[in-house]
Amino acid sequence: MSTALQDPQVVETPNYLNQEYGWKSWLFTKDHKRIAVLYIISITVMFFIGGVFASLIRLELLTPQGDLVNSDTYNKFFTMHGVVMVFFFLIPSIPATLGNFFVPMMIGAKDLAFPRINLLSWYIYIVGAAFALAAIVMGGVDTGWTFYTPFSSTYSNTFVITAAMGVFIAGFSSILTGLNFIVTVHKMRAPGMTWGRLPLFVWANYATSLIQVLGTPVVAITLALVALERAFHIGIFDPAIGGDPILFQHMFWFYSHPAVYIMILPGMGVISELVTCFSRKGIFGYPFIAGSSLGIAIIGFLVWGHHMFVTGMSMYASLYFSLLTMLVAVPSAIKIFNWTATMFRGSISFDTPMLYAFGFIGLFTIGGLTGLFLATLGVDVHVTDTYFVVAHFHYVMVGGMVLAYLGGMHFWWPKMTGRLYPEGWGRFAALLVFAGFNLTFFPQFITGYLGQPRRYHAYAPEFQVLNVMSTAGASVLALGYIIPLIYLIWSLKYGPKAGDNPWKAKGLEWQTSSPPPTYNFEKTPIVTEEAYAYASHDEHTSEGGLK
C-alpha cells in the first residue's frame, strides 16, 4: 500500500499518507488514520483466511457423504471459520477501521483521546491474531467458535488453549478501542458539536463501545476459565469434577449475544450515513435512530438465554428471555422504518455505497425477522442448532454487517485514499454479493426447518439439492468479494482523483482535504447546524406532509 502511495502524482498536498515514509512511520504511528489503515490490512487478511475455510466447508458439503476431508478436519474448518470471522473480522471490522478513521473526524477532533492506546490496541489485536493463526498452523481447533464445555475443557484433543488465548488477548484490543471512543466522544467534540448534532455513525460506535467495555471482560474471564480447566482440572465446567457445563453457556452468551450487537451496530451507523448522503436528505427521526442504538446496547445484555432454550433451563427463565428478545427487536425495526422514510421525497442516486445500503435494508429485515422465529419458544425448540440458525446469523452478519462494511468502505474510500474506484465494477460487485449471498444462505432456512443440524460433516441425502445451491451461491459470493479487493488496490495507483467531497456529502470529514492532513483539519471546525443538513437553506420549513 505504501509503495503505491509514494507515487509522486498522489503526494501533492501534505496529508497523513505522505507526511512520513518507511515502515517505522507506520508501525510507530499514533495517527488514528494510519492505525485504521493498519487495521484494514489486518482484518482483510483475516477475512480472506476465514473465507478460505468457508469455501472449504461449502466444497465438502457439495455431497452428503463426508468425502473431501475427514471429520476431524471438517470440524476444524468450521471452528476456524467461526473463530477467525467472529473474533478477528466482525468484532473489530467497523469500529477499528472506519470508526477509528472517522469517529474523530466526524466530531471535529484531531485524533482519538488516547493515540498511544489506540496503537497499543492494534498490537494487542496482532498478538491475539498470531495466537489464533498459531493454533491453526499447529493443527487447528475443533470445538466450534462457541467453545462449549465440557467438550472444549476436557474432551477435545486440539489446540484449544492457544485459540482461547488468542480470543482472550484480542478482547483487550476491543476493550481499548471502546474505551478510547467513549472518552473521545465525551471530551473531544468540536465547538458546537452537541450530542444532538452527532452523526449517527458516531452514536452507533458510541453504543458499541459501551458493550465492548462492559461485555468483553466477561468472555475473557470465561475463556480463561476454560483454559485453566483444561490445564489444571479446577472443576468449574466439568461435571465429573463438580463443575457445571451449562454455566459456561450462560457466561459465554452473556458476552456473545451483546457481541452480535458489537458487530451489527456500527454497520447500522454506516447505513444511516449512506442513506442520507445518497438521498441527499436529513435523517428521518434522528433521536429515534440514535436512541435505538443505546436501547439495543442496553436490552442486548438481557437476552442471552435465548441461545439456551433446549438446555433444560427453567421454563420461567425461558419465558423472560423470549419476551425480552422480542423487545430488543423493536429498536432494530425502528431503524429500518426510519431509513426507509428518509428516502421519501429524497434525491436518490444509485452509487455503489447506496446499492450496499439497499442490500443491507432488505437482508437485515429478513435476518431480523427470522431472529424472531428463534425467539419464539415453541419454534426455537425445533430450529435451534439447525441450519436455520446458520442462515439467520449470516443474514444479519453477512447480509447486514459485511454489506454495511463494504458500503462504508466504498463510501469513504475516496476520503481515505484520495482516489475513486471504478464505479461500474463497484456496482457489478455489489450485485454479485447480493445475488451470491441470497443463493448461499436462503436455502439454509429451508434445510434448517427440514431438520439438517449444523456442524455436520456428512448429512442425509435428501438435503443435497439445497446444499448444492448453497455451494453455488458461495462461489458467486467469493467472486463478489475478490473483485472489490482487486479494483480497490488498483485504484490506489490508477484511480482518478477523488476531490474533497465527491458525493457532496455533509459531515465534517468531507470538509477537509482527501486524503486528510495528519491532524485532520487546518483549524478546528465550528459546528453550527445539525447532522445531515442537506437542505440547510430551508432548515425550518420542515415540509413534506409528514409532520
Place this chain on the structure above:
Amino acid sequence: MPGGPPNLMQIPLFPEAASAVATQVDYLYFYLTAVTILMTGLIFLVVFVFAVKYRRKSDDEIPKAIHGSLKLEIAWSIIPFIVMLTFFWWGAQIFFANASPPANAMDVYAVGKQWMWKIQYPEGQREINELHVPVGRPVKITLASEDVIHSFFIPAFRIKHDVVPGRYDTMWFTATKPGRYHLFCAEYCGTEHSGMVGWVTVLNDADYENWLSGGGSEGSMAAQGEKIFGQLGCSTCHLQDQQGRCPVLRGVYGSRVQLDNGKTVLADDAYIRESILNPNAKIVAGFKADIMPTFQGQISEEGLLQLIVYIKSLAITGNPSAPSIGTAGQPPNTGIKQ
C-alpha cells in the same frame, strides 16, 4: 423421507409432521413466515417505489428536509411489538403445554455417548441408534450423557432437548404416524458428531407389542439394576427390611425424604443419582456422613439408570424383581422376561 429412496430432482421444502406437537409448531411457523413475507415484501416494495419515484433527476437538486413524525415513530414501534407479542404468546403456549410429560407416559431411557445413542427400555430391550415407539401413546425419554453435551433431535416430531452430562433431562412426545424418522444429535460433540444419527421407528400397537417381545434377553432394567445393586455391594448396607448402616430403600422413590439439616427432598431420579455419585451431598436424618463411598467412575450411565429403575421398582411393589413402573397404559404381561 421415509418410504422410498430420495429423489435428487425433488427439492424437499417441508419436513414430515409425525407428532402431536409437530402440527402445532407448523401452524405457528406458517404464521411467522406469513408475517415475515408480508413485512419483507412491504419494505422491499416501499424502498423500490421510493428508489424509482425519487431517483435523482438532476445533480444539483436538493430535496426539502423532513425531520420526522412522532406519530409514525410510535406507530411503527408499538404495532410491530404487538405482533411480536403474539409470537411470544403462541410460542410460550406450545412450550409450556409440552414442558412436562403426562403421568401415563411410558418410559424410555437414552444415553448419549461419543458418538452413539444407547436406548434401553424398562422391559429390558436395548438398542443403539434406533428407537422404537408405539403410535398414539405418550413416550417420556430420560436423557443422560456419558461424556459431553449432546442433543436429542427428532425433526419429524419438532422436538429437541440437550443431553447434559452430570444430570438427567427429560423430553416427551406422542407419535401420530407410523414410519421411520431421523434421529439426530444436534449439539456438536466432536469427531463423529454427524455420525451420531439414527432412526425412530413408529409402530402401530400390535407391531410394537410384537417388537417388544422380541428382545431383552438380560432381563428387565429393574432386574439388571438389582444385579448391580448386589455387585457393587449396595445390599450389604441398604438392607431390605431392617435398619442397617444406611437407609432402607423400600418405598423411598417418589417420597419426601427428611434430611439431617432439617430440610426435605423429593426422592426423584436426580436425588437418587446424586446420592449414588456424591453420597455426602444430602444426608438422610438419623444417618451419618462418610459412611457410603462414592460410586463416581465405577458405574456407567446405563448402569446408573438401571439402578434407579430398580430403586423405583422397590417403591411401587416392594418386590425387587418386579417390572418397573412407568409403563402404565401398557397391556400387562408383555415383554417381561423373568
